Amino acid sequence: MEALPLWEAAKREMEEYQFVSSADVQPRWKVPEKIAINVAVSGRFTEGASANAANPTSLEDYVDEASRVIEAGACGVHIDFTWVTDKHGRRLDRDLPPVEAYSAVIEPLRARFGNDFVPNLNVLNGKTFAECMSPAKAGLAEACPCAPGHPDAFMIPAIQTMEECGIKPELAVHHSGEIELARRKLIETGILQKPYNWLILYGLPFNVGRSLASGTSVGDAQEMAQHLFLMVDQIRKIDPDSVISVCAAGRATLYMTTLATMMGLHIRVGVEDTLWKYPNHDIELQTNLEMFNMAKDIAGLLGRTPGDANYYRSLVGLPQK
Numbered sequence: 001m002e003a004l005p006l007w008e009a010a011k012r013e014m015e016e017y018q019f020v021s022s023a024d025v026q027p028r029w030k031v032p033e034k035i036a037i038n039v040a041v042s043g044r045f046t047e048g049a050s051a052n053a054a055n056p057t058s059l060e061d062y063v064d065e066a067s068r069v070i071e072a073g074a075c076g077v078h079i080d081f082t083w084v085t086d087k088h089g090r091r092l093d094r095d096l097p098p099v100e101a102y103s104a105v106i107e108p109l110r111a112r113f114g115n116d117f118v119p120n121l122n123v124l125n126g127k128t129f130a131e132c133m134s135p136a137k138a139g140l141a142e143a144c145p146c147a148p149g150h151p152d153a154f155m156i157p158a159i160q161t162m163e164e165c166g167i168k169p170e171l172a173v174h175h176s177g178e179i180e181l182a183r184r185k186l187i188e189t190g191i192l193q194k195p196y197n198w199l200i201l202y203g204l205p206f207n208v209g210r211s212l213a214s215g216t217s218v219g220d221a222q223e224m225a226q227h228l229f230l231m232v233d234q235i236r237k238i239d240p241d242s243v244i245s246v247c248a249a250g251r252a253t254l255y256m257t258t259l260a261t262m263m264g265l266h267i268r269v270g271v272e273d274t275l276w277k278y279p280n281h282d283i284e285l286q287t288n289l290e291m292f293n294m295a296k297d298i299a300g301l302l303g304r305t306p307g308d309a310n311y312y313r314s315l316v317g318l319p320q321k
Contacts, residue, residue, distance in 0.1 A: 031264040034307035035299050036245065036315060038120060040078040040272035041065040041288045056271075056288070058086045059104040066109055066117075068289040069270075073296060075312040076118030076143070079105055080272060082125060093125040102135045115321035118142045118309050120170065123158065124150075133161050142318055145170040145199055148182040149214070159191055168316045170245075172199045175216045176227075179234045187238065196242040197316045198235055200260075202227055203250035204273060224252050225259060232263065243315050248291065249273035258298050266315070269295045 004012070041062060043055040056065045066077040081092035081101055092101055106119050121141040126132035132154075135141055144167055146158050162169045169192060171182050179198075186192040203218035218224045228246065235242050246260035248269045253276050257267040269291045277283045277291075285291050296306055310320045 029264075031262075031303065033304055034311055035261060035304040036075050036266040036312040037073070037292065037295055037299070037306050038076040038078055038118070038245065038266075038268040038270075038312070039066075039069040039074045039288050039292050040080065040247070040268055040270035041069065042078075042080045042082075042084060042270070042272035044080070044083055044272050057084050057092075059092070059101065062105045063108050065288045066105065067112060068287065069292045070109070070113050070117045072289055072292055073306045073308075074117065074292055075307055075309050076120050077109070078120040078122075078145070078268065078270070078272065080122035082122060097134070098123070098126055098131060099134045099138050099140065102140045103138075106140050116309050118312050118318070120144065129154065129157065133158065136162060136165050136167050141167055142313070143168040143170050143197070143316065145172040147172045147174065147178060148186060149174065149178045152185065156185065156191065159186055163191070163193055166319075168197055168318050170197050170199045172201050173231065174201055174204070175214060176231050176234055179231060179238070183238050193317075194239070194241070195315070195317045196235075196239050198242055198244045199247065199268065200228065200231055200244060201247040201249055201273065202231070203252045203256060205250055218250060218252050218256075221255060224256050228256065228259060228263075232265070247273055248295075251276055251279040253277065253279055254291070254294055254298065255279055257295055258302075261295075261299050261302050261304060266312075267295060 041056055043057050056062055062079060069077065079102060084092045086092055090096065102121055109117065119141050120143040121135050123132050123136055123144045136144055144162055146155055146169055148155060148171055159169045173179050202216040203224065204215045206215040216227050218227060232244060235244060245266040245268050246257055248254055248257045253274050257269060260267050270288050271285055271291065275284050277285050299306065313320055
């Protein structure tokens with residue numbers, strides 16, 4: 001660059017004035033090309049749903065719904081029987097032993113898909129702690145969620161058991177306070193091993209002011225974005241390399257997972273945590289596959305492609321299969 005006196009430089013700048021610089025001045029954004037899309041296929045929101053809504057409640061329904069999304073490219077499926085009553089009147093979280101119930105879903109999926117999906121199982125239900133942990137110890141799961149806000153007498157030994165079994169704990173956080181609990185009780189104590197795997201699950205319609213997993217109110221896009229930015233920033237301050245997934249939940253549905261996709265995060269969709277296709281309509285989701293395909297299409301429009309099961313395993317520190 002030629003060195004000029006001030007007034008000559010100013011004169012030339014006005015003569016050669018350009019409002020927009022060259023396109024390559026802006027670097028590419030640090031948004032990963034691949035995105036992990038897990039699907040939670042439970043039909044937990046049966047009350048208030050129409051007969052046509054997605055509502056997998058039988059063990060066979062779980063297998064069918066999970067099969068469809070794995071075939072379509074989901075890297076993993078989350079199976080949860082909490083509060084689910086099947087067509088025989090059985091409470092699947094109470095009337096069947098957890099290993100029996102989960103085996104009835106996972107074994108057919110493994111026979112069909114092998115290791116092409118990551119099984120993620122709820123381990124909250126059982127008459128004893130050992131019964132709660134039995135699906136993990138039986139080798140049925142590769143990842144299991146656990147909320148840092150659950151009572152210490154369950155939560156801490158549950159995380160320890162998962163780590164000992166080679167299962168990746170998934171820190172299900174429903175509000176910013178649970179992130180602080182995880183930092184203090186699991187990370188600073190050395191109980192939780194890196195990479196830290198967070199699942200942000202907010203915006204659900206809670207029915208009490210204080211519960212084992214109290215939630216966060218999300219009434220519009222601004223509240224949705226503010227809460228998500230807050231929680232992601234809080235997690236990144238603890239550990240910038242954390243793996244973060246965001247659930248479609250409540251009325252916000254795919255709006256919050258779209259924002260998460262834009263932010264370079266990963267997502268979990270499915271009918272376990274929402275009935276709704278859009279936040280501004282009462283149109284209900286008809287299948288888990290419908291929601292997965294919408295999320296996959298949105299990811300493609302935003303320059304991201306779904307990663308497979310081994311991609312997700314590599315993200316969270318599980319061995320490749």
